Amino acid sequence: MMRYKEEKEAKKEAFRKYLESSGVVDALTKVLVALYEQDEKPSSALEFVQQKLGGPTASEYETLQAEMSDLRAKYNELLCKHEDACKELEDLKNLHSSVSPSTKETMDGEPLKDEV
Structure with missing residues (x-):
């Protein structure tokens, strides 16, 4: 049981490090601070966060x-x-390949010169 708990904690720590290294924690912190500093809170905090994150x-x-x-x-x-x-x-x-060379004619109905 103790080993399971340690593995779970290790996964949480690895995920936290991943979020920190990719800049997610900083971005979310900045957005939440901006929301906190708003004199008039927006009607939808979720939309505020989405907009601030570029959505x-x-x-x-x-x-x-x-x-x-x-x-x-x-x-x-x-x-x-x-x-x-x-x-x-x-x-x-x-159609072109099915026409035999002896029956090929020009547009005006005359035989092609190189085949005569």
């Missing part, structure tokens, strides 16, 4: 979600057009 506000998030939805729709439309163009190109290649 979007709720309205910015909604705007970004709408923009992402529009872009996803445009992407899907373009992807379909691309797939259609690739299919058409493949069909043209197949």
Whole structure:
């Protein structure tokens, strides 16, 4: 039982060191101090923390979600057009390769000069 407790404490200490070395503890401390020093406390402490850490506000998030939805729709439309163009190109290649050299003609209906 004692060994389990020591392992758990070691994991906690390793995680604390990780948070300190990556700058998370300092960033959170600065944000919490800024919140504490506010004369008028914001209605949402969570939104205050998110904003101070560089996250979007709720309205910015909604705007970004709408923009992402529009872009996803445009992407899907373009992807379909691309797939259609690739299919058409493949069909043209197949058509071109199935035409025998003796039947190839120019646009005006005359035989190609190098094949005569």
